[in-house]
Amino acid sequence: MPSLRHELLAYAVPRVRRSRELDDAERERGRLERWHSGLDRSLPTRLVRHLHQRYEVEVDRTGDFPTHVLTPRTHDVEATVVWMHGGGFVAPIDAFHVRYADRLAQQLRARVVLPDYPLAPEHTWADSHDALVEITARWTASGPTLLGGDSAGGGIAVAVAQSLRDRGHEQATGMLLLAPWVDLTTSTPSTAWFNARDPWLHLGKLKAYAEWWAGSPEDLARPEVSPALADLAGLPPALMFCGTRDLLLPGCRLLAGRAAEAGWPLRYVEEPGLIHVYPLLPAIPEAARAWRTTEGFLGRSFG
Structure with a gap:
């Protein structure tokens, strides 16, 4: 049974984030474009105390978009964490992403790489995928790397890992996936059932965001857009979490099932009654339990 703290957050987070179903796609597009035009794209660090004391924070602008690189000041770097932030392809890096990536980096004595990829609806996957593959390849070639x-x-x-494999690049040492959105076709039959039980995500918005990211309905099933539908063989060992009050759960189950068929060593942890990306939520026992599992996975993968 979910904890009381989880249930309080399951009630509060969708309201704080002003989560609601799509009313009109063009109106939503206009709202997002206005929001994006005034965004502060600097790294949000308010949840990470003393971050600038622990890391040298740089912005790599060699690609088509900025990438934040946090290098530890107090010890040698033993690994790299390349973290692809969530936000439905329409929202930028959040302070919770920075805090979680910092926690991973402390565990691995690693640097953090946070690509600030361009967002939908103004951009599609094609505006960032190749660059993200090259950014990740640069770090996987330099030493142990966690891609997540x-x-x-x-x-x-997942799409980047597939392209690393297909293009002959060094793979990541391991992968960590928190409720990944891996099937943008939303064709899994149980999707509507989970939509009715998710207090945070809404199917109408997901479909609009998915089509904007894909660029067209015809491209929704592309490997770069819906990697759960693509070849999963030869990917690095991975750990994935998802709760059962999450609209993305059908895609996670699809990924886990197809991973087993392909021989991809993916461990899938499914928690009853928990909401979207619950391992990122603060001060709940379920997130603490997920972190203990993550520590074990990192210890096995990175020695």
Whole structure:
């Protein structure tokens, strides 16, 4: 049974985030474009105390978009965490992403790489995928690398891993996926059932965001857009979390099932009654339990 703290957040988070179903696609597009035009794209660090004391924070602008690189000041770097942030492909890096990536980095004595990829609806996957593959390849070639992401970023991470494999690049040492959005076709039959039980995500918005990210309905099933539908063989060991009050659960189950068929070593942890990206939520016992599982996975993967 979910904890009381989880249930309080399951009530509060959708309201704080002003989550609601799509009323009109063009009106939503206009709202997002106005929001994006005034966005502060600097790294949000308010939830990470003393971050600038622990890390040298740089912005790599060699690609088509900025990438934040956090290098530890107090010890040698032993690994790299490349984290693809979530946000439905329409929202930028959040302070919760920075805090979680910092926690992973402390565990691995790693640097953090946070690509600030361009967002939908103004942009599609084609505006960032190749660059994200090259960014990740640069770090996987330099040493042990954890490739991961939450929600939309988790789907990007899987698609990047597939392209690393297909293009002959060094693979990541391991992957960490928090409720990844890996099937943008939303064709799994149980999707509507989970939509009725998710207090945060809404199917109408998901379909609009998915089509904007894909660029057209015909491209929704592309490997770069819906990596759960693509070849999963040869990907690095991975750990994935999802709760059962999450609209993205059908896609996670699809990914887990197809991973087993392909021989991809993916461990899938499904928690009854928990909401979207619950391992990112603060001060709940379910997130603490997920972190203990994550520590074990990192210890096995990175020694």
